[in-house]
Amino acid sequence: MGGTSGRPSTAIRVEGLSKTFDTAAVLHDFDLDVRAGELLGLLGPSGSGKTTLLRIIAGLDFPDRGRVLFGGDDATGLPVQKRAVGFVFQHYALFKHMSVADNIAYGLNARKRAERPDKAEIKRRVGDLLDLIKLSGFADRYPSQLSGGQRQRVALARALAVEPRVLLLDEPFGALDAQVRKDLRRWLREIHDRTGQTTIFVTHDQDEALELSDRVAVLDKGRLEQVGTPDEVQDNPASATVLKFLGDAVEVEAIAEGGQVRVDGRPVPGVVAPAGLIGPVKLHVRPWQFQLTDPSAAHLRGTVRSSHRSQGRQRIEVEHGPGRPLLVEDFDGERYAAGHPVGLRIVGGYVFA
Amino acid sequence: MSETAAATFAAAPAKPDTPRSAVTEGRAVRWTLTAIAIVFLALFLVLPLATVFVQALSKGFETYIATFREPDALSAVRLTLIVAAIAVPFNLVFGIAASWAIAKFEFAGKSLLVTLIDLPFSVSPVVSGLIYVLVFSAQGVFGAFFVQHGIQILFALPGIVLATIFVTFPFVARELIPLMQEQGTAEEEAALTLGASGLWAFLTVTLPNIRWGLLYSVLLCNARAMGEFGAVSVVSGHIRGLTNTIPLHVEILYNEYNFVAAFAVASLLAGLALVTLLIKSILEWRYAGELAAGGRH
Numbered sequence: 119m120g121g122t123s124g125r126p127s128t129a130i131r132v133e134g135l136s137k138t139f140d141t142a143a144v145l146h147d148f149d150l151d152v153r154a155g156e157l158l159g160l161l162g163p164s165g166s167g168k169t170t171l172l173r174i175i176a177g178l179d180f181p182d183r184g185r186v187l188f189g190g191d192d193a194t195g196l197p198v199q200k201r202a203v204g205f206v207f208q209h210y211a212l213f214k215h216m217s218v219a220d221n222i223a224y225g226l227n228a229r230k231r232a233e234r235p236d237k238a239e240i241k242r243r244v245g246d247l248l249d250l251i252k253l254s255g256f257a258d259r260y261p262s263q264l265s266g267g268q269r270q271r272v273a274l275a276r277a278l279a280v281e282p283r284v285l286l287l288d289e290p291f292g293a294l295d296a297q298v299r300k301d302l303r304r305w306l307r308e309i310h311d312r313t314g315q316t317t318i319f320v321t322h323d324q325d326e327a328l329e330l331s332d333r334v335a336v337l338d339k340g341r342l343e344q345v346g347t348p349d350e351v352q353d354n355p356a357s358a359t360v361l362k363f364l365g366d367a368v369e370v371e372a373i374a375e376g377g378q379v380r381v382d383g384r385p386v387p388g389v390v391a392p393a394g395l396i397g398p399v400k401l402h403v404r405p406w407q408f409q410l411t412d413p414s415a416a417h418l419r420g421t422v423r424s425s426h427r428s429q430g431r432q433r434i435e436v437e438h439g440p441g442r443p444l445l446v447e448d449f450d451g452e453r454y455a456a457g458h459p460v461g462l463r464i465v466g467g468y469v470f471a
Numbered sequence: 472m473s474e475t476a477a478a479t480f481a482a483a484p485a486k487p488d489t490p491r492s493a494v495t496e497g498r499a500v501r502w503t504l505t506a507i508a509i510v511f512l513a514l515f516l517v518l519p520l521a522t523v524f525v526q527a528l529s530k531g532f533e534t535y536i537a538t539f540r541e542p543d544a545l546s547a548v549r550l551t552l553i554v555a556a557i558a559v560p561f562n563l564v565f566g567i568a569a570s571w572a573i574a575k576f577e578f579a580g581k582s583l584l585v586t587l588i589d590l591p592f593s594v595s596p597v598v599s600g601l602i603y604v605l606v607f608s609a610q611g612v613f614g615a616f617f618v619q620h621g622i623q624i625l626f627a628l629p630g631i632v633l634a635t636i637f638v639t640f641p642f643v644a645r646e647l648i649p650l651m652q653e654q655g656t657a658e659e660e661a662a663l664t665l666g667a668s669g670l671w672a673f674l675t676v677t678l679p680n681i682r683w684g685l686l687y688s689v690l691l692c693n694a695r696a697m698g699e700f701g702a703v704s705v706v707s708g709h710i711r712g713l714t715n716t717i718p719l720h721v722e723i724l725y726n727e728y729n730f731v732a733a734f735a736v737a738s739l740l741a742g743l744a745l746v747t748l749l750i751k752s753i754l755e756w757r758y759a760g761e762l763a764a765g766g767r768h
């Protein structure tokens with residue numbers, strides 16, 4: 119499946135996908151390329167169409183318009199059984215009445231006799247997969263005897279058993295608690311690095327998408343806002359939607375002129391206004407792109423409303439005029455009491471045309 | 472109540488009262504309610520049931536057994552078994568198909584179908600029987616057709632089976648619909664993505680998931696099919712040794728003042744009820760999680 123030339127080849131392509139449920143459109147004319155061997159995160163708020171996209175690729179839903187291509191072949195009308203996809207559901211969807219081993223072997227046992235591996239071979243494959251998911255002693259357990267994290271690992275092994283050409287994971291860690299989620303995330307990355315399996319996963323958790331993915335596709339309201347590496351989408355967000363979805367940001371009134379962006383007459387370092395943009399603009403600033411400073415040299419002035427510390431940093435809410443308070447993040451240095459007057463220097467930000 | 476509360480407050484450190492939750496009643500209230508329930512049950516359920524067996528055995532065990540050597544009694548038992556053997560599997564298949572359609576798919580007229588499935592529960596069985604008489608009698612809608620082709624529906628096995636199917640229609644579907652809705656479609660979807668055909672997924676995933684609910688509902692369906700009186704009475708014609716089921720035979724014997732025989736045959740139905748109750752309780756106790764919570768009948 120991997121590219122022969124060393125350049126990443128396209129494993130899956132969707133073209134012009136549109137899908138409407140009842141009257142609500144969930145996907146609008148959607149295009150996306152998935153490279154062979156990559157781990158692609160579909161990131162978006164609920165209702166952005168990401169799960170629908172995944173289900174259309176799997177063949178569990180069908181588009182109103184558009185095509186799904188697997189390695190260049192049109193798979194749009196192909197039934198789910200013929201697509202050779204591995205699908206992992208948010209709530210595991212393990213077969214309750216089957217042991218772990220039978221769950222994993224299900225896809226192999228479901229094959230026609232001619233294509234079915236013999237019993238010994240199935241047993242060997244199940245054993246290998248149990249090793250991979252580190253549940254070797256659990257072959258005869260039932261799903262109800264496993265923890266959430268263990269169940270999801272079994273679900274992954276079950277999907278991998280049929281040697282799918284693409285692995286599709288729908289909010290795979292969504293039903294797990296925070297610590298298990300982090301462990302599984304790291305573990306999934308390891309498995310991916312070892313198997314090189316083309317994988318698409320859906321999540322609404324920015325950290326998860328940014329930590330796990332080779333590339334992230336950000337979806338909003340059924341449209342693709344941006345696709346790129348975690349660095350690309352964070353450094354150069356394509357739109358205010360992407361920016362806001364990837365983390366906290368506040369809007370600051372600014373003026374663009376001559377390629378510079380000025381706040382209160384002072385240019386903001388590191389921000390270049392898009393060509394041709396002149397006049398009042400919104401500057402989007404991340405909490406860590408503010409620096410607390412002497413009010414006389416600042417872009418903005420205000421008073422501290424509240425502050426709290428977490429993991430070596432402090433987050434301060436600064437009251438500034440009638441709008442929403444500014445969120446400032448700084449190293450855990452000097453502490454500020456509520457009501458303390460402060461100046462803010464802006465050291466970065468984003469302006470969209 | 473307020474007096475008790477005040478007293479508890481005053482004596483709190485000295486006498487730690489057994490902790491009582493806010494929704495628990497006082498001892499007197501609890502005992503009274505329990506007593507009422509037990510007396511009621513004894514009077515209306517246990518006593519009649521005991522009477523059946525006492526009356527059946529009042530002339531000794533030999534007489535009891537002799538009742539079942541009667542050809543008419545044997546014929547009634549045979550007919551009841553045949554009717555149940557046709558009606559129950561039919562409703563099993565229909566019930567699974569209807570629940571599958573209702574629980575796993577969206578389609579127009581779905582709520583109407585659910586209402587229709589429940590209809591036999593709200594219609595008097597006598598009316599159900601009369602409907603079949605109207606439809607299949609010589610003057611009825613289809614009657615002429617069947618008469619021409621020499622097929623007897625009314626006052627024969629087909630009519631009895633049809634009436635029984637009608638009154639036992641809802642049992643399987645009513646149990647399975649909430650059960651299947653609760654289970655959703657994720658497991659079936661998982662099976663399909665793993666390459667299973669629709670039929671294979673149904674046999675290996677859906678059916679095992681509903682097996683106890685299915686057994687539970689078949690049990691109740693069977694009990695009703697064997698015990699149905701009203702609808703069957705209307706369509707059967709009461710031909711001795713030919714179209715009498717067990718309940719009808721009981722009535723005939725009773726009307727002839729043959730009380731021992733009537734109660735002896737009735738004891739069969741009572742026994743069936745007890746066995747059904749026993750298995751039903753075991754299922755509810757052992758597999759509560761795999762039955763539809765709202766589907767208890």
